[in-house]
Amino acid sequence: MSFPATAVRTGLAAARATGLNKVYGEGETRVVALDNVSVTFPQGEFTAIMGPSGSGKSTLMHCMAGLDTVSSGSTTIGDTELVGLKDKQLTQLRRDHIGFIFQAFNLLPTLTALENITLPMDIAGRKADQAWLDRVVDTVGLSGRLGHRPSQLSGGQQQRVACARALAGKPDIIFADEPTGNLDSRSGAEILSFLRNSVRELGQTVVMVTHDPVAASYADRVVFLADGRIVDELHAPTADTVLDRMRRFDAKGRTS
Amino acid sequence: MFRTALRNVLAHKGRLLMTMLAVMLGTAFVAGTLVFTDTMGQALRTQNSKSYADIAVTVSDSEAVGRGYDHGGRTAAGPTLTEDTRRKLVTLPGAADVRGVVSGFAGIADHKGALIGNGFSTTGTNYVPGADGTDPRYPLVAGRGPKDAGEIALDTRTAEKGGFKVGDTVRVAVNGPVMQLKLTGTLHTNDPRVTAGGSLAAFDTATAQQLYLSPGRFAELDVRAAPGTDDTALLAAVRQALPQGDNLKAKTGRELADEQDRMIAQGTRILSTFLMGFAAIALFVGVFIIANTFSMLVAQRTRELALLRAVGATRRQITRSVKVEAALVGLTASVAGLLAGIGIALGLKALLNGPMDANLPDGPLVIAPTTVLAAIAVGVLVTLVAAWLPARRASRIAPVAAMSSSEQPATQKSLRLRNTVGLLFSLAGAAALAAGASGKEVKLVGLGAGALLIGVFVLTPLLSRPLIALFAPLLRAVYGTPGKLARENAVRNPRRTAATASALTIGVTLITSLTVVGASVNKAVDDSTSSDLKADYTVAMQNFSDLSPEVAAQIAKAPGVSAMSTERSVPVTIDRGQDRGRGAGDGENEFLTAVDAATIDQLATVRIREGSADALEQGKLLVSSGRSEQARYKVGDVLAVTYPDGSKGSLTVGGVLEANTALAPVLAPEAVVGPHAQPGSGLEKVLVKGTNGATEQLKQALRDATGGNPLIAVKGEKDIKAESRQAVTNILNMMYGLLGMSVVIAVLGVVNTMAMSVFERRREIGMLRAIGLDRLGIRRMVRLESLLIALFGGLVGVGLGILVAWAGVRTLADDLKGITTVVPPLQIVCFLLAAAVIGLLAALWPAHRAAKLDILDAIRSE
Structure with missing residues (x-):
């Protein structure tokens, strides 16, 4: 079963991978993490990437976000081809065009919430768009806690700061790596609604790696990976349809 | 637990490397000093x-x-050793030979007169030929020994340095004009005074006696x-x-050698104590680093240690495991330090x-076995002491910490x-x-400085925030976000920053x-040279011995x-009677300095505090304020003195002077007083005022008047200042x-x-890289943090140093009259x-x- 170019829809692509291969090691220890993956993440869409452990979903995200190099193939953010870019150019691309949300929040403990949010712009030496910033802060519900340091915030609040940080610079695309992995279900639900709202109301593009069917159900589309290949996709998923699809992987895994 | 500790040391080799180096350098200093x-x-x-x-x-x-150094300042009263005495001793049973020795100093000039x-x-001595015609004390290397007043032999190194060959004319001087002597031979000597940068001149006995006695x-x-022959029996016979005379002492050679051994031991002990002081400072600095490392290791292993507690x-076992780890580190580093110390001693x-x-x-x-023991004991002890607090802290980790998240504990224990x-401590010290x-x-200053230093070290975490904040605006303006992050990082763990900076503070x-x-x-x-001395030149022996009166006579005639x-030193005894509450009769020793009453106020600034400025011209004494307080001389006191020639007289204190160097x-x-002194003795210095001030011609004329004696220094105001500066610089350089x-x-x-x-912060660094800080930015962030910590240590050190120096x-x-604290701005800036x-x-x-x-490894790391 394979889903090649059919996954590519019309409309402007925020990020696109074509024939992506990622191989680790050589000889005996050779592992194919990504096997000829082509996928498009259109603008204004919330996509979830799912798959069992070791399916290559994180690797795909890292390669497309310019955090990891690819063995062959092509991957673009907007019009920019990532393959062949130097470290400095990649860094600038991430800084100016990509937002990141990590599982472990990854805030700087020495900075206040607000300083953490504006960090990417501070690094770039840009001034934040105040109106946008206010809107983002308001949406994530942090208005009263901007002066707090991460250690004074709960896990959910910290992750909301991380979301605001990803959004503040109006990136072309936001990559979220298991953003609810370290959160309780209520905080997790808040973050997921917030991500969905940022797509629906603020017109952002979000790509989220997760193994949680409930989290995936917040997305517009779910892309399934197995053994380094895209094996399926679901539009307008619900937790049940995702879970159902996942069970089939398991079943196939057991029978094969 | 020992195995756990060993595993930990091995697992953290890299992280312990700097600590081991620190302990190693400290113990190397100790071992090097002892071995050397x-x-x-x-x-x-x-x-x-x-x-x-x-x-x-x-x-x-x-x-x-x-x-040779002291031409007759003392009264010669006792019997002397003469050729007759020598002959008498030769005839004693068991005596094979008696060598009569004369010694003093002798300056050798090179071809330029220096x-x-x-x-x-x-050093100067007499050459005493034995039966074979040579002196066994100084084996001949070339030529022969000196035989008459026109001849001299030199040690080989001096001859080499001067470029002299046997047969050349050598310019030699004792305390008078230079003599031109023929070099008859070169000698070998092991005399440490000579081998360590001196010179040896050997004259024939008659000439040496003439020169020195x-x-x-x-x-x-x-x-x-x-x-x-039994030495003791021979000693008794001798x-x-x-x-009979108190001035004649007989000893066996063995006794003399033992005496010298004791002096050598004392000398090396002084050197060793001096160097050990600096080794102790180095080790003290090391304590901060060791303590810091173990604190960091314990903090990083919080979960692991908690897990051990949980199981x-x-x-006590946790504490012991950290202590054993410290002991292992100390032991390894000390052994390496011992070896390095031996290397240092060889290199030195x-x-x-x-x-x-x-x-x-x-x-x-x-x-020595004690060296090995001392170096290892010191290294292990210092490491253990430094790791004591971290070890205690490790034991306080609650078992539940094993279950908590991997986040570093953000809350700091209160610094109150x-x-x-x-x-x-600081207040008491100050x-x-x-x-x-x-x-x-x-002593009080030393104690205060010590307490203040300790107090400030304890306070450094508190000081770190405001002092580092001073640089924040500059850092932000110049380096943007990396600058800001560097500053935040520098103050985020005040204890760590403080311990790191303090190590540098000590040295600074x-x-x-x-x-x-x-x-x-x-x-x-x-200042004092400018204000106290009016003379254009002073003439004196370089080794502070007495000048020949001939020099003074020649100077008086110089154009x-x-x-x-x-300035002539005349030792007298003063009988102060019983009115001062002291026993009568014995008398007190006092050194009078005889000067020309008519000219002295043209040669030095004579500031009278009390009494008459004309005291000297009236035949009275002028006493410095310091001496007057010390010996309780008051204006008008009449002192009963006994002069070196045995005659008695009375001298009146005519005035008290302000301090004058x-x-x-x-x-x-x-x-x-001159007529009552030993003839030609005690001439310490000649002060000279020129008709046209300090000119090169006058200086040359004075040099000529000294007969070109290379041991006599003619110094102007500039030379005196430069010499003092040089001495200070030399001491400072050694200390540095x-x-x-x-x-x-x-x-x-x-x-x-x-x-x-x-x-510890690699995850943060990974995140910063992911969200767009480039490598240069990361590098800058780390460098600037380090810069801030070092500057902080430097600033505290400079501040403390100035304070302690002020008290000193x-x-x-x-x-030193009129000394005020001078802070040289350029050097301070250089230190910073x-x-x-x-x-x-x-x-x-x-x-x-x-x-x-x-980036990815960093973000995923715990």
Whole structure:
């Protein structure tokens, strides 16, 4: 079963991978993490990437976000081809065009919430768009806690700061790596609604790696990976349809 | 638990590397000092026993020994050693031979007229040919020994330095004009004074006696024994044969060698104590680094230690595992330090014998068992003491910490107790310092400085925030976000920053205070020379011995001299009777300095505090304020004195002078006391005023008047100032060199802290890289943090150093009139710059590592 170019829809692509291969090691220890993956993440869409452990979903995200190099193939953010870019150019691309949300929040403990949010712009030496910033802060519900340091915030609040940080610079695309992995279900639900709202109301593009069917159900589309290949996709998923699809992987895994 | 500790050491090899280096350098300093001083002491003792090997009994005349340096200032009262005495001793049973020795100093001029070697170590002696025509003390290398007043032999190194060959004419001087003598031979000598930069001149006996004593007189008689003679029996016989007198002492060669051995041991002990002081400073600096490392390791292993507690390890076991780990680190580093120390001792010896030209006697390297024990014990103990607090902290980790998230504990333990203790110490220290400074109590100042240093070290975490905040605006403006992050990182763990900076503070404090004291002394000497001395030139012997009266006579006749006065030391005894509450009869010794009453006020600034300015011209004494307080001389006192020639007289105190560095404590008119002094004795200095001021012509005329004696220095105001500056610079440079080790260890500490911090913060660094900080930015962030910590340490050190120096300078006020604290701005700025450079250099490797981190690995790490 394979889903090649059919996954590519019309409309402007925020990020696109074509024939992506990622191989680790050589000889005996050779592992194919990504096997000829082509996928498009259109603008204004919330996509979830799912798959069992070791399916290559994180690797795909890292390669497309310019955090990891690819063995062959092509991957673009907007019009920019990532393959062949130097470290400095990649860094600038991430800084100016990509937002990141990590599982472990990854805030700087020495900075206040607000300083953490504006960090990417501070690094770039840009001034934040105040109106946008206010809107983002308001949406994530942090208005009263901007002066707090991460250690004074709960896990959910910290992750909301991380979301605001990803959004503040109006990136072309936001990559979220298991953003609810370290959160309780209520905080997790808040973050997921917030991500969905940022797509629906603020017109952002979000790509989220997760193994949680409930989290995936917040997305517009779910892309399934197995053994380094895209094996399926679901539009307008619900937790049940995702879970159902996942069970089939398991079943196939057991029978094969 | 031992196995756990061992595993931990092995697992954290990299992280412990800097700590081990720090301990190693400290113990290397200790071991190096011990090995070097033992080796030197042993070599000197071996040589010493050789030089007394053929002497059975030696008789010395205490009134004649060293007479070359002190021409008759003392009254000669006792019997003398003469050729008759020598012959008498030869006839004693068991005596094979008696050598009469005369010794003093003798300056050898090179072809340009300058002195060869160091003025204090020039030696002169008589050449005593044995049966074979040579003197066994000084084996001939070339030519033959001197035979008459026109001949001389030199040690080979001096001859080499001067480019003299046998048959050449050599210019030699004692305390008068230069003599032109023919070089008849070159000699070998092991005399340490000569080999360590001095010179040896050998004259024939009659000439040496003429130069140093009086014809026919010896300073020492060395008796060689016939085989099978008992030294003690011979000693008794010699004592019988000697004329009776307190000034004549007979000893066996063995006793003399033992005496010398004791002096050598004392000398090496002083050197060793001095060096050990600096080793202790280096180790103290090391303590900060060790403590820091173990704190960081314990913090990083919080979860692991908690897990051990959770599975049943007791607190005591946890503490012990950290202590065992520290002991292992200390032991490994100490053994390496011991080896490095032996290397240092070898290097030092090679350096001193090579480029420094000190020519220490050869000998095997001495590695005493105590050295090995001391080095290892010191290294292990220091490491254990430093790791004590972290070990205790480790035991307090609750088992539940094993279950908590991997996040580092963000909350810091309150610094309140620490700050209170620090404040108390600082205040007590500052109070003692101030009290010591005003009361001129050196000990109190030292105590206060120590307490203040400890107090400030305890307070450093508190100080770190405001002081580092000073740089924040600049950092932000110039370096943007990396600058801001660097500043935040520098203050995020105040204890760690404080411990790292303090290690540097120690060195900077000491260096700064030494520099400030040095600059203050220079300024005081400059000022007092300018204000106290009016003479254009002073003429004196380089080795502070007495000038020949002939020199004064020649100077009086020199062209361009408008006024001159000799300064002549005349020892007298003063009988103060019973009115001062002392026993009558014995008398007190006092040195009068006889000067020309008519000209002295043209040659030095005579400021009268009390009494009459014309006192000298009235035949009375002028006493310095210091001496007047010390000896309780008051204007109008009439002192009953006994002069060196035995005559008695009375002298009136005519005035008290303000302190003056150019004048002696008790001035007397030459016309009154001169006639009662030993003829031609005690001439210390000649002060000269020129018709046209200080001119090169006058200087040359004075040099000519001294007969070109290379040992006589003609110094103008500029020369005096330059000489004092040079002396201060030399001392400072040596101290800087010895403190260098502490600074190196402090640098290792900065490297260590930065490397550990980078390791701990790698996830943050990964995140920063992911959201768009480039490698340069990361590198900058690390470098700037290191720069801030180092600058912080430097600033505290400079501040403390100036404070301590201020107190130290106050205590010097009595010795150096008008001394004020001088802070040389350029040097202080240089020290701060050096601290900044140290910070940047220390961060090179950690910054490189931080920039090289793989983003994904870093983000995933715990």
